[in-house]
Amino acid sequence: MxxxxxxxxxxxxxxxxxxxxxxxxxxxxxxxxxxxxxxxxxxxxxxxxxxxxxxxxxxxxxxxxxxxSSSSFPSSHSGNDRDSCLPLLHEIYFDIEQVRSINGSLYYLKSWGWPQSGAVSDCGFQKLGRSHASDLLNGSWLVVAGDSQARLVALALLNLVLDSERMDAVRSDLFKRHSNYQIVVSDIGMKLDFIWAPFVSNLTDLMAEFKQYTSYPDVLVMGSGLWHMLHLHNASDYRISMEYLKGSIMSLMQMSPELGDDRAVSGSPPFFWLGMPMLLNSMLNTEEKRERMNDAAFFAYEAELRRSKILRESGGPLLLLDIHSLTRDCGKRCTEDGIHYAAMVYNAAIQIMLNALVIESHQKL
Known part of the structure; x- marks a missing residue:
């Protein structure tokens, strides 16, 4: 002035x-x-x-x-689009084409994207490259907690912000069986913790630890259910565990005046729930998995997840990353074992998460 x-x-x-x-x-x-x-x-x-x-x-x-003026991102969301655009984030398509190589072998070319017409197009969702993702996550503490699905999400996130040389070292350390992993990306000041937490009770304990040390991550992605389905196989017990987890999250969000009930419901800080993938029973590699991890079990667990009211759509604190819809749309050609899917699926999940962060923070893409 x-x-x-x-x-x-x-x-x-x-x-x-x-x-x-x-x-x-x-x-x-x-x-x-x-x-x-x-x-x-x-x-x-x-x-x-x-x-x-x-x-x-x-x-x-x-x-x-x-x-x-705009930020360094290529297009924008307006604040008024928040409620209408969030539900459309998962409206993506997968393009999978079978190709024959020079030596005669077959392989698949896989890609994905958001539709370029209609309501989804109006939201202006963008696949963020390394530069834009680094700007968005600059100085942030991210925690990804859960089972092997969460580990693949952590890998996809790091693959977006690190170069190929650093990723070679990351893969071997990140995929040490049933272990935690931590990395600091010093050039953008980002810290990522992967926490091995295969059961919901492990996630509840993690929330209690955050509260004890009066600190919480800037972005939290967590999910659990596959191990419970396989080893306990009790959907009602799963819901009870989810209700305890919801209580611990709400308690964490209320530990300072800045995080009251209203902000917990609106999803600030941004906490995400990682849904379970589509389970292809015939491809599972053990008899026990084929017996317990079927469609009936999945839908029973999914129903109890909704009943727990932990998701944002039912007034809870967590925004869903719907891995089930992504894996269903990608299909059988995107998995070799019926549980873990191609990197493209988890890359899409990360881009959905980043676009949600942009919408939630009213930034411009």
Whole structure:
């Protein structure tokens, strides 16, 4: 504002000084030139004194520039689109084409994207590249907790922000069986913790640990259910565990005045629930899995998850990353064991999460 006032004053001075001189160059009489100069000076003085009572030009310019400027991202969401765009994040398509190589073997070319027409297109979802993702996650602490599905999500996230050379080292450490993993991406100040937590009770304990140390991550992605289905096979017990987890999350969100019930419901800080994948029973590699991890069991567990009211859609604190819909749409050609799917699925989940973060924070994409 101060800068705009100074610039306006300099402009006025230039007009007062140079316009009369220019008119003198056109051979106006001395009296006419003095009269014009005095009239112009008086007009500008009156304008300066009256300007506080009218909208400021600098305010207008400032407002226009702020509304028209964009961040480093390619397109934008408006704040009013938040409620309408979030449910559309999972409306993606997979394009899988069988190709024959030069030596005669067959392989699949896989890609995915959001539709380029209709309501989804209007939301302007974007696949963020490394630069944009790094800008969005700069200085953040991310925690991904759960079973092998969560580990694949952590891998997809790191693959987005790290170069190929660093990823080679990450893969061997991240996939040490049933272990935690931590990495700091120093060039963007991002820290990621993967927490091995195959049961819901492990996630509840993690929430208690966050609360004990009065700290919580900027972004939390967690999911559990496959191990419970296989080893306990009790959907009602799963719901009870989820209700305990919901209580611990709400308690964590209320540990400071900045995180009350209203913000917990609106999803701030951004906490995500990682849904279970589509289970292809015939491809499972053990008899026990084929017996217990079938469609009936999945839908029973899914129903109890909804009954727990832990998801945002039912007033809970967690925004769903619907791995089931992604794996269903990708299909049988995207998995080799009926549980774990191609990297493309988890890459899509990460992009859904990042776009949700942009919408939730009212930033521009």
């Amino acid at each position: 101060m800068l705009g006032t100074v610039q306006l004053g300099v402009l006025a001075a230039c007009i007062v000084l140079f316009v009369p001189m220019g008119m003198a160059g056109w051979h106006l009489s001395r009296n006419k030139m003095l009269f014009f100069s005095g009239a112009l000076f008086i007009s500008l003085a009156v304008g300066v004194h009256l300007s506080p009572y009218f909208p400021s030009i600098t305010d207008f310019i400032s407002s226009s520039s702020s509304s028209s």
